[in-house]
Amino acid sequence: MPINYYIFLSVALFCIGVAGVLTRRNAIIIFMCVELMLNAVNLLLIAFSKMHYHAQAATNPNAGIDGQLFVFFIMVVAAAEVSVGLAIIVMMYRNTHSTDVNFLNRLKH
Amino acid sequence: MGITQILFWSLSIMALISAILVVVSKNPVHSVLWLILVFFAISGHYILMNAQFLAIVNLIVYAGAIMVLFLFVFMLMNLNADTEPQKNKWLKIAGVVAGGSLLLVLVAALKNADLKNQLADMGGGNIGLIHYLGLSLFNEYVVPFEISSVLFLSAMVGVVVIGKKE
Numbered sequence: 299m300p301i302n303y304y305i306f307l308s309v310a311l312f313c314i315g316v317a318g319v320l321t322r323r324n325a326i327i328i329f330m331c332v333e334l335m336l337n338a339v340n341l342l343l344i345a346f347s348k349m350h351y352h353a354q355a356a357t358n359p360n361a362g363i364d365g366q367l368f369v370f371f372i373m374v375v376a377a378a379e380v381s382v383g384l385a386i387i388v389m390m391y392r393n394t395h396s397t398d399v400n401f402l403n404r405l406k407h
Numbered sequence: 408m409g410i411t412q413i414l415f416w417s418l419s420i421m422a423l424i425s426a427i428l429v430v431v432s433k434n435p436v437h438s439v440l441w442l443i444l445v446f447f448a449i450s451g452h453y454i455l456m457n458a459q460f461l462a463i464v465n466l467i468v469y470a471g472a473i474m475v476l477f478l479f480v481f482m483l484m485n486l487n488a489d490t491e492p493q494k495n496k497w498l499k500i501a502g503v504v505a506g507g508s509l510l511l512v513l514v515a516a517l518k519n520a521d522l523k524n525q526l527a528d529m530g531g532g533n534i535g536l537i538h539y540l541g542l543s544l545f546n547e548y549v550v551p552f553e554i555s556s557v558l559f560l561s562a563m564v565g566v567v568v569i570g571k572k573e
Contacts, residue, residue, distance in 0.1 A: 299411070299526065300527075302520075305517055305522070306514065307423070309513045311422060311423065311426055311445075313506045313509050313510035313513070314423070314426045314427055315426070317430060317502055317506025317507070318429065318506075320506060321502035326435060326481065327438055330429060330438060330439065330477065331429070334445060337445065337449050340449070340461075341449050341453075344452075345527045346527075347534070348457075348529075348532065351532050352526050352527065352528035352532075355532065359534075360534060362534055363540065366458055366534065366535060367540065370461065373469070374555045374558070375555070376468075376469075377473065378558055380473050380477075381476070381563075382566055384476055384477070385566040386569060388480060389569055389570065
């Protein structure tokens, strides 16, 4: 598969995530759109890793393995991030009885 | 058109349609279910590129653990379909226009990138297998691996501290 297809697929998924973050007002849906953006980046990292493998497999049998390990670490950090983020959202729901991010502008006064 | 092309296009279309439905569905639980479908499609892409370990980890960690966590939080809060009062129509349109502009700019910038004859290796290669990933992880990346365990410990402590009722 040409690498262009993967680039455009990932860009499209990422932009859908950006549009979701900008349009939705529910904090959990915003959070899910952030997960969508992370996954678009992961997909592109693996495609690039396989691209490097394809280009350099003759000289270096481990070419491109770094990209896959980066994806592994991104997943590790995403799991920790989700647990903390959902705890914050539950806290916010307990205080405001809503997950609407528009309520959070009370922080400014 | 080989089987790889057919799988690639069907998985891509499935991922894009499900991603759009994540954003537009009114009911948050439906959003979660569509996002699980996106993760399945992306895992299918990983398997297509012979990144088997990451495909399984993606299913277990994202579709299994993280999405169940989201569902738990939804059911804890008892949110319904119309909990999101959307008054400002222009805000929605502005968000979609901003996302579309980002898509336009990125596609225009990458359209003529010098990658025309670079191929992503499909099926072949064994760098995605757990044997080689494990060897590399515990030789060159052992320090980040240990640091991530500290990160998990601090995240666990943080969640307990944040979630505790004062």
